[in-house]
Amino acid sequence: MTPFVRCRGLTCHLGQQLVLDGADFDVADGESVALLGSSGSGKSTLLRVIAGLQIAEQGEVLIAGQQASRDGRLLIPPHRRGIAMLFQDLALWPNLTVAGNVCLGLAGLRLSRDECQNRIAHALDGCKIPELADRRPGTLSGGQQQRVALARALAMQPKLLLLDEPFGGLDLITKQAVLLQIAQLKSQLGFAVILVTHDPVEVRGLCTSLAVLEGGHIAEHAPMDDITANPQTALGKAFARAMQGKG
Amino acid sequence: MKCRLLTLFLAIPFAAVGTLGCSRSSSPSGPGSSGSNEMSASGTVVVYSSVDEVFAQPICKQFEQDTGIAVELVPDTEETKSTGLVNRLIAEKERPRADVFWSGDPVRAAILKSKGVSAPYRSAAADGLPMEFSDADHHWISFSARARVIVYNKDLVPDDKKPTSIHDLADARFKGKACLANPLFGTTSMHAAALFQALGDEEAKKFFQSLVDNGAKILSSNGEVRRRVANGEYAIGLTDTDDVNVAIQEGKPVGFVYPDADGIGTLVMPNAVALVAGGPNNENGKKFIDYLLRAETEAALARSEAAQMPLRSNVVLPDGFPFKSVAQLKAMSVDYATLADTLEKISGTFLKQWVDEHP
Amino acid sequence: MGHGAKRILRWVLVGAVLCVAIGPSLPLVVSTLGQESPRPVWTDAFSRSVQTTLWLGVGVSVVSLLIGLPLGLLAALYRFPARWPLVLFQALPLLLPSFLLCIGWSNLAAVTWTSWLPAPDGLAGCVFVMGLQMVPLPFFATWAACHNLTASQIDASRLHGGDKSVLRLSARACAPVAIVAALLAGTLSLSDPGAPLIFGCRSMAIEILTSFSALFDYDLAGRQCLLLAGWVLLLTAPVLLVGLRWLAAAVLARQTRPAVPYPHRALSRIALAGVLLVLFVGIVVPTFGLCLPAAQNPMIGRAAAKVGDTASTTLIFTGGAALVAVLFAATVALAASESSRARLTSLAVLFALLAMPPALAAIGVSRVATHSPQHLDWLTRSPLTVALILGLRFLPVATISMMRAVASLSPSWTDAARVHGVAAPRLFVRVILPNLGSAITVSLLLVTVLAAADITTTHLLQPPGAQSLPVAIFTVMANSPEGLVASLCLLYLLCVVLLLAAASQIPRLWPRRVA
Numbered sequence A: 001m002t003p004f005v006r007c008r009g010l011t012c013h014l015g016q017q018l019v020l021d022g023a024d025f026d027v028a029d030g031e032s033v034a035l036l037g038s039s040g041s042g043k044s045t046l047l048r049v050i051a052g053l054q055i056a057e058q059g060e061v062l063i064a065g066q067q068a069s070r071d072g073r074l075l076i077p078p079h080r081r082g083i084a085m086l087f088q089d090l091a092l093w094p095n096l097t098v099a100g101n102v103c104l105g106l107a108g109l110r111l112s113r114d115e116c117q118n119r120i121a122h123a124l125d126g127c128k129i130p131e132l133a134d135r136r137p138g139t140l141s142g143g144q145q146q147r148v149a150l151a152r153a154l155a156m157q158p159k160l161l162l163l164d165e166p167f168g169g170l171d172l173i174t175k176q177a178v179l180l181q182i183a184q185l186k187s188q189l190g191f192a193v194i195l196v197t198h199d200p201v202e203v204r205g206l207c208t209s210l211a212v213l214e215g216g217h218i219a220e221h222a223p224m225d226d227i228t229a230n231p232q233t234a235l236g237k238a239f240a241r242a243m244q245g246k247g
Numbered sequence B: 001m002k003c004r005l006l007t008l009f010l011a012i013p014f015a016a017v018g019t020l021g022c023s024r025s026s027s028p029s030g031p032g033s034s035g036s037n038e039m040s041a042s043g044t045v046v047v048y049s050s051v052d053e054v055f056a057q058p059i060c061k062q063f064e065q066d067t068g069i070a071v072e073l074v075p076d077t078e079e080t081k082s083t084g085l086v087n088r089l090i091a092e093k094e095r096p097r098a099d100v101f102w103s104g105d106p107v108r109a110a111i112l113k114s115k116g117v118s119a120p121y122r123s124a125a126a127d128g129l130p131m132e133f134s135d136a137d138h139h140w141i142s143f144s145a146r147a148r149v150i151v152y153n154k155d156l157v158p159d160d161k162k163p164t165s166i167h168d169l170a171d172a173r174f175k176g177k178a179c180l181a182n183p184l185f186g187t188t189s190m191h192a193a194a195l196f197q198a199l200g201d202e203e204a205k206k207f208f209q210s211l212v213d214n215g216a217k218i219l220s221s222n223g224e225v226r227r228r229v230a231n232g233e234y235a236i237g238l239t240d241t242d243d244v245n246v247a248i249q250e251g252k253p254v255g256f257v258y259p260d261a262d263g264i265g266t267l268v269m270p271n272a273v274a275l276v277a278g279g280p281n282n283e284n285g286k287k288f289i290d291y292l293l294r295a296e297t298e299a300a301l302a303r304s305e306a307a308q309m310p311l312r313s314n315v316v317l318p319d320g321f322p323f324k325s326v327a328q329l330k331a332m333s334v335d336y337a338t339l340a341d342t343l344e345k346i347s348g349t350f351l352k353q354w355v356d357e358h359p
Numbered sequence C: 001m002g003h004g005a006k007r008i009l010r011w012v013l014v015g016a017v018l019c020v021a022i023g024p025s026l027p028l029v030v031s032t033l034g035q036e037s038p039r040p041v042w043t044d045a046f047s048r049s050v051q052t053t054l055w056l057g058v059g060v061s062v063v064s065l066l067i068g069l070p071l072g073l074l075a076a077l078y079r080f081p082a083r084w085p086l087v088l089f090q091a092l093p094l095l096l097p098s099f100l101l102c103i104g105w106s107n108l109a110a111v112t113w114t115s116w117l118p119a120p121d122g123l124a125g126c127v128f129v130m131g132l133q134m135v136p137l138p139f140f141a142t143w144a145a146c147h148n149l150t151a152s153q154i155d156a157s158r159l160h161g162g163d164k165s166v167l168r169l170s171a172r173a174c175a176p177v178a179i180v181a182a183l184l185a186g187t188l189s190l191s192d193p194g195a196p197l198i199f200g201c202r203s204m205a206i207e208i209l210t211s212f213s214a215l216f217d218y219d220l221a222g223r224q225c226l227l228l229a230g231w232v233l234l235l236t237a238p239v240l241l242v243g244l245r246w247l248a249a250a251v252l253a254r255q256t257r258p259a260v261p262y263p264h265r266a267l268s269r270i271a272l273a274g275v276l277l278v279l280f281v282g283i284v285v286p287t288f289g290l291c292l293p294a295a296q297n298p299m300i301g302r303a304a305a306k307v308g309d310t311a312s313t314t315l316i317f318t319g320g321a322a323l324v325a326v327l328f329a330a331t332v333a334l335a336a337s338e339s340s341r342a343r344l345t346s347l348a349v350l351f352a353l354l355a356m357p358p359a360l361a362a363i364g365v366s367r368v369a370t371h372s373p374q375h376l377d378w379l380t381r382s383p384l385t386v387a388l389i390l391g392l393r394f395l396p397v398a399t400i401s402m403m404r405a406v407a408s409l410s411p412s413w414t415d416a417a418r419v420h421g422v423a424a425p426r427l428f429v430r431v432i433l434p435n436l437g438s439a440i441t442v443s444l445l446l447v448t449v450l451a452a453a454d455i456t457t458t459h460l461l462q463p464p465g466a467q468s469l470p471v472a473i474f475t476v477m478a479n480s481p482e483g484l485v486a487s488l489c490l491l492y493l494l495c496v497v498l499l500l501a502a503a504s505q506i507p508r509l510w511p512r513r514v515a
Helices: A041-051 A098-104 A113-126 A142-154 A170-187 A198-208 A222-229 A234-243 B001-023 B036-043 B053-067 B083-091 B104-113 B166-170 B184-201 B201-213 B222-230 B241-247 B282-292 B295-303 B339-357 C003-033 C044-077 C083-089 C098-110 C122-133 C136-146 C153-190 C194-199 C204-212 C219-249 C265-296 C299-334 C340-354 C359-370 C374-380 C384-391 C393-406 C411-420 C424-435 C437-453 C457-459 C469-476 C480-502
Strands: A005-014 A017-028 A032-036 A059-062 A065-068 A083-088 A161-166 A192-196 A209-214 A217-223 B044-049 B070-075 B100-103 B140-153 B180-182 B218-220 B238-242 B254-257 B269-277
Touching: A005 A041, A017 A041, A017 A217, A017 B140, A017 B184, A032 A041, A032 A198, A032 A234, A032 C480, A041 A083, A041 A170, A041 B218, A059 B044, A059 B241, A065 C424, A083 A142, A083 C265, A083 C411, A098 B083, A113 A170, A113 C153, A113 C384, A142 A170, A161 A170, A161 B241, A161 C393, A170 A198, A192 A198, A198 A234, A198 B254, A198 B269, A209 A234, A209 B241, A217 C411, A222 A234, A234 B166, B001 C299, B036 C437, B044 B053, B044 B083, B044 B282, B053 B070, B053 B282, B053 B295, B053 C265, B053 C469, B070 C204, B083 B104, B083 C194, B083 C204, B100 C044, B100 C359, B104 B140, B104 B184, B104 B269, B104 C393, B140 B166, B140 B184, B140 B241, B166 B201, B166 B238, B180 B184, B180 B222, B184 B222, B184 B238, B201 B339, B218 B222, B218 C393, B222 B238, B222 B241, B222 B254, B222 C044, B222 C083, B222 C098, B238 B241, B238 C299, B241 B254, B254 C194, B269 B282, B282 C457, B339 C044, C003 C219, C003 C299, C003 C340, C003 C384, C044 C083, C044 C122, C044 C136, C044 C204, C044 C219, C044 C265, C083 C265, C098 C122, C098 C194, C098 C219, C098 C265, C122 C194, C136 C153, C136 C393, C153 C340, C194 C204, C219 C340, C265 C480, C299 C384, C299 C393, C299 C457, C299 C469, C299 C480, C359 C374, C359 C384, C359 C457, C384 C393, C384 C437, C384 C457, C393 C437, C411 C424, C437 C480, C469 C480
Parallel strands: A032 A192, A032 A209, A083 A161, A161 A192, B044 B070, B044 B100, B180 B218, B180 B238
Antiparallel strands: A005 A017, A005 A059, A059 A065, A209 A217, B100 B269, B140 B238, B140 B254, B140 B269
């Protein structure tokens, strides 16, 4: 079966530094993969390349079997890839209300007014924040802001949700609640997830497979059970121990 | 994304440009439209005036009432407060916006003649005006005059000690208490040029040096001289008759004298009017000049707060006119036609140096 | 759009705006460079005026910074009564040309009951009056920069070291932009002959005015202007090089709360006292001196008629100038947002332009207009021309403010917009523009008042029959009754105060970021 995302030979620099060096990476439909790597290893860059926010100088990205970018050329713009993203800083538009953020987030779909309103209501309900519709992000708690960002992303009904360390600063209970929310919505809507994280709790709460980015390429990518049983990389081993509660 | 936003910004200025460019000025014949010149040819005249607006405006309004021709008056600021209308006229020379230049002194009009801005016009209304004050080639005609006077503060200077000559500005009794406007600008520059003609180069230079030695202060304008003598900061100053008259009308404690009545005399400074070459409303410009040069206009200017002295001897002065007539004055003997040349010669050399070295 | 294409577009746009800004001054400069002049530029007097000018510029920058930076911090960080209107009123000193402020001070000096006050005179007097007049520039720059601090940053520093720590943190964050604004204030003072003429101090501005208006030597004036531009570039470029690095401080898009004014008992009182004192000394006192004659002979009716005649023209000139400046400034700020080299180049060129006397551009435009075909008169000889040239003249003021604001926009917002397919115009209208709101407001306000005070440009370019109120004041002041001039100034100020008071209600229309 064709994976939803197929990356081949991605090479990307950030300034002078080579962050991706011929990376290959596949994500199947409905897969939830945790993307691990040390700081500066290129995790966020890989996500941005998949989203189309950054273009790899070499290599190709295929989304649902279609070439989305190739060798420095953007072939499918970000908003037509069926991908939504939760940014590290959430990127909520501060002057718009919660409903306004979700509504503007549907701009690329060109929905009718009624459809738009339905999606907004559905998204806010799904994230359990309908009462926050008229509030502005600056007046919300961290967890509430997370849910707003999630609602904005899911209103698009994406096939793939990219999560770039979005849970920083949340307390454990709130984080678990949000993860549970995403997991429930995922099972309802069937989208794939790529989660960039350092936190085993987040991985355990959401992901079924694990990929390790090391030296600019994917060193390891396997289902969670396989990694736990037989990790190949140092980071994979550390995670396996953490997942088993061995510290 | 930011770069794409920029293209949006390029559209907005054009929209604003279109809106502002189409906005009309407050006058009936806004200069912004291409049709304005055709409209104005029948009913407008554009007058640039270095005569103070409070004095020029009533004359212009009367002209509008009497002729039906609308006057767009562009008044000038005090000489040091901005670059001035003369520069504007020179810059606009190839396609002028003005029809007439009404100058408060003949030197500015002569400068415009030398720059090729003015055109000769022999007005029939100039009959009766003494030609020694005007340009022989009819580029500018003089009428209604002011005079250079010494203003003094009556509270600081008793009557028996009042100045009688410009040399009193260098007298010890007024040490540090005399002032004059910057001699590079305005009527003071004309006065400086006239002194060089009347006294000769050496005597004139000595006079200016004596001012420095006596601590005379250079101020920014005649108006400031009037103001600061009136409020007692200075005891005496060189200024014009219209400045003095305004101070007297306001009840300030000032008096004035015509300097050197027994010597070189007082400088008479007539208004001068010139037709701008190639102006958009040439015929109306001539009509305006004709109007200005009438005896009635001289009489009106004599009655105004400017209290300007008619050049025509047969114009009757109003009751209570504060100044002598031109005939009654001991007028300084100057060649008005060459004053501008004299000024040009001394401005960049002696006067500039004198001002630079003056504390 | 590829990276290379973006870079080209960036430099094309920056270059285009700079060319438009420089354009009006070019005709005289070009003709100057092509001529042999009989008069040497470098004379003893001129070299003395260069020294005086440099001291004047430095003095004005220092005075305006020393007052504007702490005052801006206090006004931004602490709550006090009538805060917003008082902040807006801080722009008032820029409204009056320095000539009028100096006349006001010298009128006061002549009054017996103020004779104990030292009368401003000479270079010190110029620095005093012009320094106070220019306080609004670093004040507003600081105030706007404070708005980019988050509540978390303020709270953290307050916890660690009290309000002393808050002020220190904020001062360090705002200092770069305040220093650039103070530099701009000093530069602006270089082209103003007003105070130097009244207080007897020979600056380069007076030398240039003399060349234009007494000697009619445009070539000499042009060369003097080029020298002045060279000095300004030499002195400002190093400061800009260092300061610009800190101008571009983007704020993380995860703002939990922006900082709100704090009701600190003592500091709130100091803030209130500070803003009132600056208003009092900077504008109320000299205006009182200017308007003293009105007490003896008020001519309010006549003055009101004049104000009525000139109001619409004044608004067109000044409001138009503000719009032009903000549009071009935003273009430069957005185009240069990702390149420090582009920012430095833009600011260096614009600073050099600001130091030029306004006559240079105005006469240049006049010459171009004269040689242009009549069908272009709508561009070269209309009220639009005045608005355009005034706007370009004060472009640097708006550019500093817009650059700071654009730099504080989070790049994540545009990333999110790209992912969600939000078109650029829509993002601009819904997100970018509202978040640039305070910078746009400050820029519009500052350029409006600065444009109003520029007599020379307006006087040289205004179409016949269209007179602005400030020019009208200067054309009547020679021989009008002092009461009329005083009444005109008073009404002028009152109208602006009313407009500012009305403008202080505008924030209620902007969405509040914090409840």
